[in-house]
Amino acid sequence: MRTIEVVEITRNIREMCIEANHFLSKDMERAMRIAAEEEKAPLGRQILSQLQDNLKIAGEDMIPICQDTGMTVVFLEVGQEVHFEGGILTDAVNEGVRQGYVEGYLRKSVVKDPLIRENTKDNTPAVIHYDIVPGDQVKITVAPKGFGSENMSRVFMLKPADGIEGVKQAILTAVKDAGPNACPPMVVGVGIGGTFEKCALMAKRALTRSLEERSPIPYVRELEEEMLNRINQSGIGPGGLGGSTTALAVNIDTYPTHIAGLPVAVNICCHVNRHAVRVL
Amino acid sequence: MEQYIKAPMSKEDAVKLQAGDYVYLTGTIYTARDAAHKRMYEALERGENLPLEMGHNMIYYMGPSPAREGRPIGSAGPTTASRMDKYAPALLDLGLLGMIGKGKRSAAVKEAIIRNGAVYFAAVGGAGALLSRSIKTSEVIAYDDLGTEAIRKLEVEDFPVIVVIDSEGHDLYEMAIENYRTEES
Numbered sequence: 001m002r003t004i005e006v007v008e009i010t011r012n013i014r015e016m017c018i019e020a021n022h023f024l025s026k027d028m029e030r031a032m033r034i035a036a037e038e039e040k041a042p043l044g045r046q047i048l049s050q051l052q053d054n055l056k057i058a059g060e061d062m063i064p065i066c067q068d069t070g071m072t073v074v075f076l077e078v079g080q081e082v083h084f085e086g087g088i089l090t091d092a093v094n095e096g097v098r099q100g101y102v103e104g105y106l107r108k109s110v111v112k113d114p115l116i117r118e119n120t121k122d123n124t125p126a127v128i129h130y131d132i133v134p135g136d137q138v139k140i141t142v143a144p145k146g147f148g149s150e151n152m153s154r155v156f157m158l159k160p161a162d163g164i165e166g167v168k169q170a171i172l173t174a175v176k177d178a179g180p181n182a183c184p185p186m187v188v189g190v191g192i193g194g195t196f197e198k199c200a201l202m203a204k205r206a207l208t209r210s211l212e213e214r215s216p217i218p219y220v221r222e223l224e225e226e227m228l229n230r231i232n233q234s235g236i237g238p239g240g241l242g243g244s245t246t247a248l249a250v251n252i253d254t255y256p257t258h259i260a261g262l263p264v265a266v267n268i269c270c271h272v273n274r275h276a277v278r279v280l
Numbered sequence: 281m282e283q284y285i286k287a288p289m290s291k292e293d294a295v296k297l298q299a300g301d302y303v304y305l306t307g308t309i310y311t312a313r314d315a316a317h318k319r320m321y322e323a324l325e326r327g328e329n330l331p332l333e334m335g336h337n338m339i340y341y342m343g344p345s346p347a348r349e350g351r352p353i354g355s356a357g358p359t360t361a362s363r364m365d366k367y368a369p370a371l372l373d374l375g376l377l378g379m380i381g382k383g384k385r386s387a388a389v390k391e392a393i394i395r396n397g398a399v400y401f402a403a404v405g406g407a408g409a410l411l412s413r414s415i416k417t418s419e420v421i422a423y424d425d426l427g428t429e430a431i432r433k434l435e436v437e438d439f440p441v442i443v444v445i446d447s448e449g450h451d452l453y454e455m456a457i458e459n460y461r462t463e464e465s
Contacts, residue, residue: 041456051407106345179453183406236457242457242459270405272406
């Protein structure tokens with residue numbers, strides 16, 4: 001049994017909120033740089049070049065990459081040999097978000113009630129997903145999610161007879177409906193299978209996978225590549241103003257499902273696809 | 281075409297702008313997003329005055345991140361304009377001449393743009409750090425309690441935007457996509 005003080009969780013989450021909102025992961029940085037070089041449309045290239053400048057200014061001057069510093073999604077993979085001391089784990093996560101957003105000059109974008117809509121003024125609560133895994137480590141992923149693209153995300157409860165063509169149409173429909181609203185070039189996270197909520201969670205999780213890592217399942221890998229090509233043939237382009245770069249990657253995860261169903265979730269993320277990862 | 285335009289702009293400036301023009305704005309613009317629009321709309325329904333004169337002004341759909349010490353504003357990029365579609369036609373009919381945001385607009389907003397000779401601009405979404413450099417001052421002028429959603433008066437210098445819907449209703453989002461679409465339909 002390993003003991004971890006919850007203040008360690010708070011400290012790490014605080015730092016990760018600030019890090020994720022000012023610096024993209026290396027794979028995202030590379031994808032954005034390559035896109036700026038390869039985009040065919042002149043206006044599209046100009047926009048991607050501005051986004052390169054934007055990333056540089058964000059890191060150098062410590063101004064958030066995007067003013068929408070998101071609702072904070074936290075994935076916690078907790079080794080089953082870990083014991084937490086010093087407080088309640090969920091409270092420690094939210095305290096880290098509170099400190100990170102207040103002390104890090106990040107925007108507070110969370111309202112306490114979805115209909116009464118009063119701002120909580122510290123960006124809490126986070127949306128936290130816990131997983132119990134083997135071992136004695138804790139893996140923390142902090143993924144602030146902007147809502148321009150979140151609003152364009154979809155769940156499709158397809159029929160088994162819709163098959164892979166139905167899945168392809170679902171992905172293309174979500175991306176085309178999103179268009180300029182989702183701040184392309186986008187990253188597209190897809191969950192296929194499971195239940196209503198499981199596919200949505202897989203789609204969210206897929207957005208945190210490296211853009212340079214393809215699915216280990218051969219047909220899923222082919223689907224990822226085909227969807228990326230077809231999305232980039234749509235013409236939507238950077239900022240939705242026309243071009244050859246509409247998406248940087250399509251990351252698809254699958255899970256067993258029921259004999260009667262074929263759930264598909266498409267979680268769209270803008271080019272500010274943020275996530276910070278640490279292992280304690 | 282590149283254009284340098286003063287804000288607030290004249291009706292003559294507005295009608296000469298065409299979808300696809302790259303425009304640098306210098307002058308005064310105002311921010312308002314979801315909550316401020318809802319409040320303004322409700323004030324109009326009650327027959328009250330707005331905290332901001334619409335006449336020839338421009339509204340930037342934006343809620344900034346907090347400013348660090350010594351800076352006028354934090355990250356300051358556009359938010360999705362379609363959430364303001366319900367409220368925009370009433371403001372355009374009161375004289376609002378420019379809107380800055382990102383993303384598609386409804387048919388009703390397009391009609392109101394044509395009816396009033398107005399313009400919808402896009403700023404680059406997700407470029408909030410870069411765009412903040414063109415904002416020289418920021419002052420909350422109404423609805424302070426809304427935090428990031430308060431109405432702010434901004435002084436901007438060469439603030440870069442692109443004309444998406446011009447006063448004749450041409451829509452760059454529809455035109456540009458066709459130019460680069462290579463898929464079979």
